[in-house]
Amino acid sequence: MAGAGEDWLSEALGVVGGDFSLWVPxxxxxxxxxxxxxxADRLNRALLGVDFEPSxxxxxxxxxxxxxxxxxxxxSPGAVDRLAGLLESAASTGGGSA
Incomplete structure (x- = not known):
């Protein structure tokens, strides 16, 4: 379990609940x-561009x-559902290619 001094590292690395596995040297x-x-930054900018808030x-x-x-x-479930709808719409209109 991560100590209080390791909270910043848990957050930065996306460790849920502060549980660390042993890191491999x-x-x-x-x-x-x-x-x-x-x-992640690129996708976050794209989400902002289609009116999703970071919250x-x-x-x-x-x-x-x-x-x-x-x-x-x-x-949130509602926002993720809305995002899924946008992706499904883009895929059905042929706009899903990268």
Whole structure:
């Protein structure tokens, strides 16, 4: 369990509830987190562009146990449902290609 002094690290790495697994020496967790942070920031800007507020839905950078970046989407059920509708609409009109 993370101590009070480690709360900032739990939040930055997306650790839910402050529970840490043992970190593997030599794994560059920060590089994976940085990559995830760039992707999360890009998606957060896109969400703002279609009128989602950060208090409704947002992306957070994290890493997995091997140091690979992960982007987690967190939001209220209503906002996530609305986002799903936008994505479904884009996919059905052919706008879903990257």
């Amino acid at each position: 030599g794994v560059d967790y920060l590089a994976g987190w940085r990559e995830a942070r760039e992707a 409704e839905v947002r992306c957070v950078a994290s890493t997995d146990e091997d140091g690979r970046g992960l982007v987690r989407l967190a939001g």
